[in-house]
Amino acid sequence: MKSGALERYRIDPLAEGVPFGATVSGLRLAHLEHPTVRKALFDLWIDKGVLLFRDGDHTSEMQIELSKCFGVIARQVFKETWLEGNPDLVKVKYYPDDGSCYDVDGVRLGGYLAWHKDRIYTDSLNRGGILRPIQLSEHGGETGYLDQISAYDRLPEDLKASIDGLHVVYAMDLNFENHKYLRPDNIRYVRGAKSFLSISAREYQYPRVLHPMVYTQAETGRKVLNVSPSFATGIYEIGGPEGDALLREVLAHCTAAGNTYFHAWRPDDMVLWDNWRTLHSSTGVPEQETRVMQRTTISGDYNLGRNLEGGEGLPKFDV
Numbered sequence: 001m002k003s004g005a006l007e008r009y010r011i012d013p014l015a016e017g018v019p020f021g022a023t024v025s026g027l028r029l030a031h032l033e034h035p036t037v038r039k040a041l042f043d044l045w046i047d048k049g050v051l052l053f054r055d056g057d058h059t060s061e062m063q064i065e066l067s068k069c070f071g072v073i074a075r076q077v078f079k080e081t082w083l084e085g086n087p088d089l090v091k092v093k094y095y096p097d098d099g100s101c102y103d104v105d106g107v108r109l110g111g112y113l114a115w116h117k118d119r120i121y122t123d124s125l126n127r128g129g130i131l132r133p134i135q136l137s138e139h140g141g142e143t144g145y146l147d148q149i150s151a152y153d154r155l156p157e158d159l160k161a162s163i164d165g166l167h168v169v170y171a172m173d174l175n176f177e178n179h180k181y182l183r184p185d186n187i188r189y190v191r192g193a194k195s196f197l198s199i200s201a202r203e204y205q206y207p208r209v210l211h212p213m214v215y216t217q218a219e220t221g222r223k224v225l226n227v228s229p230s231f232a233t234g235i236y237e238i239g240g241p242e243g244d245a246l247l248r249e250v251l252a253h254c255t256a257a258g259n260t261y262f263h264a265w266r267p268d269d270m271v272l273w274d275n276w277r278t279l280h281s282s283t284g285v286p287e288q289e290t291r292v293m294q295r296t297t298i299s300g301d302y303n304l305g306r307n308l309e310g311g312e313g314l315p316k317f318d319v
């Protein structure tokens, strides 16, 4: 892409063998003055789902302006996570003396997050976000991304038929030890960050919601396997063991290694993800290390989530 006297920026695959994502190298704030560049980046994001920005400008200003190429920045709903009072930037952090920590298979992990979709426990899904490191840990601290368009494509045909038209019920519970699906066998909650405890105290203010297991990406017509193991409580149309087994099988296919990418951060990286068609996770850091990131939230809703409270307008099965 040529932009006046600016150097070109470059587009490469995210990583070898990964069926989604792209790396954008050398992008500068000045590139974003060109509407054609903004449109090209938006189209690339819709096509690829995850964009890694590397070796370009790396400031809060760049992070915010770049986010605006993909939508309107949303004010983060959890006040506890605002960065120095700025509602456009969310602080994602782990400190040994203020951080959420789990024991997973005998290893204590700070800032561990299982596969999830942001805000899936509400009836609207924000569009995405851009994550940028401020202080990286010495060890660990990878962010996982998982593409649900590839996941749908790879799903066996009989499973595609089985989940057609079904929905998953989600409930707000930030404690990964309590989650029902794909939880590591030996996970134990050790302690929560102050923000985690403050937000968790309000968990029962969130009604259960449901989201379709499959939907179609509007711009391309591709199908998305829209399931998140975290926060899921079951299949709405098929409760009990039968639905449980089906959801477990679908989630296992969804999170198979072929659909995932784990990003090892460099200090000047930024990563944009499409929250409507991907899951993300965090491998966590050793208990005594610190990791600080900041992210933007890009607003929007795919308008397919529904509030389960009261069951208004939902199909009833009892006579």
Ligand SMILES: [Fe+2]
Pocket: 116, 117, 118, 280
């Ligand atoms: Fe997240």
